[in-house]
Amino acid sequence: MRIRRSKGSRAIGLFALIALLLSSHASFAGGPFVIDSAGQPAVWSTAHSVPFHTDLGPLGLLTNAEAIALVEEALQVWEDVPSSSITFAAAGSLPFDVTGSNVFDILDVLGDGISPVVFDHDGSVIDAVFGIGASRSVLGFTAIEFGQSDRILEAQAVLNGSVLDGDPTNPDVSRESFLATIVHEFGHYMNLDHSQINGELAFDGDVSNDDGLPTMFPIASDSATKTTLHLDDIATVSTLYPGQNFSTSTGSIEGEIVLGNGTTPFQGANVIARRTGDPIHDAVSYVSGALFSNTFGGGSSDPAFKGLYTIAGLPPGDYTVEVEQIDPTFTGGSSLNPLDPPAMLPGPEEFYNGENEAGSMGLDDPSEATTITVAAGAIVDGIDILFNTIAADDSDIGLALVLTKFKHKIRAIGDRITA
Structure with missing residues (x-):
């Protein structure tokens, strides 16, 4: 479900975090994903904070204010990496509440200066993008847009609120587990790729050792430890967005x-x-x-x-x-x-x-x-x-x-x- 599309001089790299949602103990690269023709990874300019625009509606049982707070908490995880220079800034709200019926009015508009964070309240947005039923296995997805240079121009993230709706007929995840999903998706927002380290820990049915998995591991975990970055995550974001002392320390x-x-x-x-x-x-x-x-x-x-x-x-x-x-x-x-x-x-x-x-x-x-x-x-x-x-x-x-x-x-x- 990760694809690349081209429109003129721009390209989109699309990531999806897949969940093993039907298991009560569901299992959950380092490096960049989008690379230009010179072999350089696409990055945001660090001359200013990376912008994001939040949706107007709720996210499952979370109010809009609670959903925005969850996003800001996830972004803070990346900002707190001392060896990285990345920062984020809220750039306002989207012009309308995004749903499955209007999602392509926001996701297909390139070059508008908007980097949407969509609160897919009921999973209809993900179903519209990937097909009916996709919302039962995709927790979220992210895309980035870049132009002729290696600079990221815009990005977009969609978060699946149907796993937070309290409906017993749908597979739900905890708030902390979903926070880990948002941290993961914003890794992609910065052009971090998936990472495979200690993969055997993801498939052993024991969530107590999932702190050995990087946040950018491709499969979601029931463990809240994914809100704490692994060294692999820290090294990758610092390589793409190095802080002042990264290369010397x-x-x-x-x-x-x-x-x-x-x-x-x-x-x-x-x-x-x-x-x-x-x-x-x-x-x-x-x-x-x-x-x-x-x-x-x-x-x-x-x-x-x-x-x-x-x-x-x-x-x-x-x-x-x-x-x-x-x-x-x-x-x-x-x-x-x-x-x-x-x-x-x-x-x-x-x-x-x-x-x-x-x-x-x-x-x-x-x-x-x-x-x-x-x-x-x-x-x-x-x-x-x-x-x-x-x-x-x-x-x-x-x-x-x-x-x-x-x-x-x-x-x-x-x-x-x-x-």
């Missing part, structure tokens, strides 16, 4: 993901740096080739970008770096840039292994990791990972790949059962 890891021949770049691997002291919470991700030409019509055609990754915003410390498969069920509105559907890894998931990094499992044990020390203000480059080549007669490598893909197949089956 944090470090970066850079490298390239390539096939076993050591030369062919691979686009679409999820690369994660984990600090050894707390690898669950102190983790930041980036998808290889995120700035290269992508499924969504953006990105640079320069082949030098194809396998590259840069993980910025790392607090000083010791890290491991790994590559993992992006969940094959993360497609459409829950996809991660740059590819939809995700690329399947050409070998097993593995850690960076320093001097032992090689394209053969006989030379490079994928479970062995080399620690990388990151200092404040420093860039550690050359952290290249070679996928282990799968030979037809190598049963161990074949088994490792099968297990990697089988793990995600189990997740996909579980997703379909609970959704």
Whole structure:
């Protein structure tokens, strides 16, 4: 359900947060989504606060004033990131109460200087955009508009009030869980993409550990912990909108993901740096080739970008770096840039292994990791990972790949059962 549309020189990137609403314990990139032809992410100008215009009506059982207060609370979460310079400003109200019958009078008007935040009181707006019944599985969606440069001109967010209406025949969520949805949607409003870190925590049926999931994880959670940003969220928003001391207080890891021949770049691997002291919470991700030409019509055609990754915003410390498969069920509105559907890894998931990094499992044990020390203000480059080549007669490598893909197949089956 995430698409891109073009009108003249403008393009829209549309995101949807998907909810597993039928489960009482429903499960819930770092990086940018919209990339221009020069390989630069679209961003708002920080010379002024990012504007938003609020709807006139209620949001489920919330009054208009309560809905606006909820939006402002969500925006404050992003403003409170000390390493980021992003700020927001209420720019007034929309000219009319948006409903399913008039939604395209506001969403289809580009270049009007209005960035609407729509309170979809009864789900009719989402049904009008995505089809009847969509409001039972989509908590909200966001789109951004940009012109010839990499500057975002306008944005729009739609929030599904039908999950706050108290109707026992509809799946409802708590206020805190819905607040997490708004925080997530305003991440997209700033051009943050979806992020996959600690994905196994989203599918284990235990919401108590969901604080290990980033707010920008594609699937909604019953846990209110998503109102607290994960390091991955903090690093991404700070990379797009850096504060004064961001570059001097944090470090970066850079490298390239390539096939076993050591030369062919691979686009679409999820690369994660984990600090050894707390690898669950102190983790930041980036998808290889995120700035290269992508499924969504953006990105640079320069082949030098194809396998590259840069993980910025790392607090000083010791890290491991790994590559993992992006969940094959993360497609459409829950996809991660740059590819939809995700690329399947050409070998097993593995850690960076320093001097032992090689394209053969006989030379490079994928479970062995080399620690990388990151200092404040420093860039550690050359952290290249070679996928282990799968030979037809190598049963161990074949088994490792099968297990990697089988793990995600189990997740996909579980997703379909609970959704």
